[in-house]
Amino acid sequence: MMRTRPLKVALLGCGVVGSEVTRIMTTHADDLTQRIGAPVELVGIAVRRPDRVREGVPAELITTDATALVKRDDVDVVVEVIGGIEPARSLITTAFEHGASVVSANKALLAQDGAALHAAAEQHGVDLYYEAAVAGAIPLVRPLRESLAGDKVNRVLGIVNGTTNFILDKMDSSGAGYSEALDEATALGYAEADPTADVEGFDAAAKAAILAGIAFHTRVRLDDVYREGMTEVTAADFASAKQMGCTIKLLAICERAADGRSVTARVHPAMIPLTHPLASVREAYNAVFIEADAAGQLMFYGPGAGGSPTASAVLGDLVAVCRNKVAEATGPGESAYTRLPVSTMGEVVTRYHISLDVADKPGVLAQVATVFAEHGVSIDTVRQQGKDGEASLVVVTHRAADAALSATVEALRKLDTVRGVASIMRVEGE
Amino acid sequence: MMRTRPLKVALLGCGVVGSEVTRIMTTHADDLTQRIGAPVELVGIAVRRPDRVREGVPAELITTDATALVKRDDVDVVVEVIGGIEPARSLITTAFEHGASVVSANKALLAQDGAALHAAAEQHGVDLYYEAAVAGAIPLVRPLRESLAGDKVNRVLGIVNGTTNFILDKMDSSGAGYSEALDEATALGYAEADPTADVEGFDAAAKAAILAGIAFHTRVRLDDVYREGMTEVTAADFASAKQMGCTIKLLAICERAADGRSVTARVHPAMIPLTHPLASVREAYNAVFIEADAAGQLMFYGPGAGGSPTASAVLGDLVAVCRNKVAEATGPGESAYTRLPVSTMGEVVTRYHISLDVADKPGVLAQVATVFAEHGVSIDTVRQQGKDGEASLVVVTHRAADAALSATVEALRKLDTVRGVASIMRVEGE
Known part of the structure; x- marks a missing residue:
């Protein structure tokens, strides 16, 4: 025929x-x-x-x-x-x-x-x-629009920008700082002369908006996507991540709220455990996890650009x-019938890894712990380290609303005994 | 509407x-x-x-x-x-x-x-x-039929049977033998009372036939698929694999010949390097690699049954x-226009890992090496181990036609100095 x-x-x-x-x-x-x-x-x-x-x-x-x-x-x-x-x-x-x-x-x-x-x-x-x-080349739009058309997708979690993954992978494997790793990415053609769209997360945010819309049968505009770039990630952050058995990736995360009545979409660097399959996505490769009610956990991996x-x-x-x-027909068009509201970043439930430089004297931990408690944020682990009369406290929280977590950090900054907040990083993929 | x-x-x-x-x-x-x-x-x-x-x-x-x-x-x-x-x-x-x-x-x-x-x-x-x-639930038919419809697929390599992957994963992690691991799989509901279709590779072979047909736009019947089960895989094979930095998986492999004029499809246990993403596919999960001219390497991962x-x-x-x-239309139907012949297992190009029990005397390695050379099979590495007057030789070959490799093994069996062939396993994924 x-x-x-x-x-x-x-x-x-x-x-x-x-x-x-x-x-x-x-x-x-x-x-x-x-x-x-x-x-x-x-x-x-x-x-x-x-x-x-x-x-x-x-x-x-x-x-x-x-x-x-x-x-x-x-x-x-x-x-x-x-x-x-x-x-x-x-x-x-x-x-x-x-x-x-x-x-x-x-x-x-x-x-x-x-x-x-x-x-x-x-x-x-x-x-x-x-x-x-x-x-x-990774099939994502078609699997979401068609293969999973009879299922309910709850979460899309992935590495959708090759340039930033290349840079973070270099920082992880070589201990290099951000600028050094960016230079290498540029020299090898993985980063453009102006890398802003990639390193500031604009490219990943656009993809997150598209994926969230298809996954949840709703509309998510670029402005709805919380976006944080990865230019502030330091070699010290990678050292902290390693101590936790983690690495750092720039993630795009689209989630349906537990009650099913709203969705969120965000792009930011996060620690993920080395045992998570996304941790082993190297160089400029991309990989995306999709979690659905009936299908369970699916992963799609491949070259994300080129x-x-x-x-x-x-x-x-x-x-x-x-x-x-x-055939004189058309394929599936937009399927945005749910029109779910997009919640703000403050409503996202996640975990924080916080490094604090603190005074090396008794009672500091009690003060810090009180601030967490006052904001309703439960602490998972605390690690104290002394260094040259100064001390550092590394706190990993349980899951809490991002707004509560950032309010906790603001309150910690005001404590006399807290000299500075060395780093804050979300922890995902657990 | x-x-x-x-x-x-x-x-x-x-x-x-x-x-x-x-x-x-x-x-x-x-x-x-x-x-x-x-x-x-x-x-x-x-x-x-x-x-x-x-x-x-x-x-x-x-x-x-x-x-x-x-x-x-x-x-x-x-x-x-x-x-x-x-x-x-x-x-x-x-x-x-x-x-x-x-x-x-x-x-x-x-x-x-x-x-x-x-x-x-x-x-x-x-x-x-x-x-x-x-x-x-892993989208494979649709990505092959539709997402890659403008590309040329050269290879499909994957774990497509959850029962056997569960058994092999148990053998790998616990050092258990096949029967013990099968018993556990049966107790946990991962294996059926009669596990033949799974452990003898019939289930995987059917999937290989379907995938090869779609991937290469041809027809591959079940009888065209070379099939070897995994009931003969031993704890000793896993020990050998570990020494090589490998594990053992039951793989379905569909390949287009280098000249593009024929295809092969096969199911058999094989060693793959621990660094290969398929090596970390645990329990009853499935994962499939697809290699295409333009897309490069894609991987699809998820629950393969249930x-x-x-x-x-x-x-x-x-x-x-x-x-x-x-829409009063139909989707893409069969696309088998290439009608490529399916080659036999003997024509498949692969590598062998062979463990030989040999006499512990001078000249044995020379004899063995001669047999490989006579069959045109190039040796990659040889490892000699002495044990109680006996010795073992572990040979890993370079890539050669499977027929040449099996003829080599037959000739080795006839050598006086070769007491026995302890194991033969193909090596894939490199």
Whole structure:
């Protein structure tokens, strides 16, 4: 039942991902035809710099007029790999208006305007797929949207940014400080010249917003995601983590509240036990845990970025939306029917690891313990260490609301006997 | 755009999985309605023993006439969780003939008759989904069929049987022998009274056949899968593995030949390095590595069996085929266009770990090394150990064709100086 009229594909962007998409569409054309049930033809590639040399990319397909390309009524699918909000958003909307389905790798745009884009796709009876927007080649969007569609997801916990994982892994294995590890990541091409989006957690927060929305069938905007970067993590923090049998990872955590009536989404560095599978995720790899009522604990692991892995995810979506076009159907759209409120970070229940520099005299521990008790925060363990007349107290708490934990820290700072708060880190994955 | 006429579902089998499917369909009815776009109604449950007490299962839905149930023209979807070849095959075929899509968890049937069933589904314009047939709740069928549809999969390597992994994990951690570990698995409900299907690798081989077919877009029948159980694995093998920095797992391995013109599928115990992520898969968990050209290495981990996880996979498929029914479309069917030949085990390229009991006299190593050389098998490492006048030689080879490796072992057995071959184990995952 092979259809002979080819499906026409327009590509927006031809950087690392776009050129890999082009290459695979050319070299694997026969396979794609078989898998879609129709030939697929690349009819145009919109770029900003048409004169740049792009090996293996047919020069006659290159255009600088992206708007004209997405307005072509013969285009069945638009693949958007330019990133950023504009002009990507306008181009995708125009593509929908002209009857094209869209495959996008644009996490920032999906996190910010996912609801509006989904509505536009539905209005025009076309598809919006974006597996590549979260964790590169690792299938996450499809498993959450489809494989777990009959289950109830309670938690998504993962490493979704390769750059920061590379840096933290270096700090852990070599004892290097943050800047030194960042320099190495930059030299090896794992970090961009301006690493802000990665190290400040913006990239991970966008992915957390997308994952939380799909997992809980609700809407979570980028602004709803609590975000803390990892630039303040020190070699001393890693030393403390090791003493606890832990390492430090930048985690994206999306949770359904115990009563099921709200959700939270957050990105911050946290200690996790070395026995946790996420602790052994090395270099720039990503891994995501999903906990669901019936399925239990699932983990997905793989390369979270890079041209080829991202292209693999884009092409998987391309095959899916092309099949839908052939069948004159659409895939699952947005499923945000629960409309659960997103709680603030203060309502998140977690644990703290706190290092305090304190006066080395009797009664300090009693004072400190009183402050915890007054805020309703229960202490799990305390370790006292003397050093040169000074002393340090390392406290690990039981689970408590983040607001209570941070109020405890504020009160501790006011004690005369507390010289300083050396570090505060959340503890997860237990 | 909610449809109000409910989709009607018939359930075949109401054991551990079926009763969990029933429970979730009842308790999560509203969620399923939202996710499908139409209400879904369980209209009949076919069982063999109608008098058995099944908590939470509506008695009025129970019937012993499965054939009449699947012949009902108002049934949209049939969920088959009875297992085995017959009557499952006839019932599924009848369901197709009466216009119903089918969700099945039946690995034995899919491995044996997948091609014919897919053809029947396509002929009648309905769906055949079976995520639950491979590795319980872990999404594998959908990622291979859909997420990686634009990529080229070269290898699938995994632990796909929880019972044997539980037994091997116990042997590894406690030093127990096979029978002792099997007894514990049976006592804890991880092994069935007759554990043959698990411990002899039949269950894993069926899954390997299904995975290889989907991964390589070809057909691999159960008979094409090389199968070796794990009942011969000894505590001494684990001791040898430890000396090599390895553990032993029962692996399912599906590979595309280097020239791309053939595939292999096999199930056997093998040593894998402790540093390999599969080495840390404990108890009855499953985990599968997928290696693809563009995506690189992906891993999927989770509970591979059990009522709830399997029900999660069944319900994910149920939502998908119901959505397709609402859209009057079908999902991706069989994609076996490559029709690649399946090579025999002799053509598989792998490594051997061989323990030999040898005479403790000069020249033995030279003799043994000559035998390897004559068969074109290159030696990686040799370790000699003396014990009470006897000596042992542990040889680890480089990669070679399995036929050359087994011919080498046969020739070694004929040497006067070789008293016996204590163990032979393949080495994978490097």
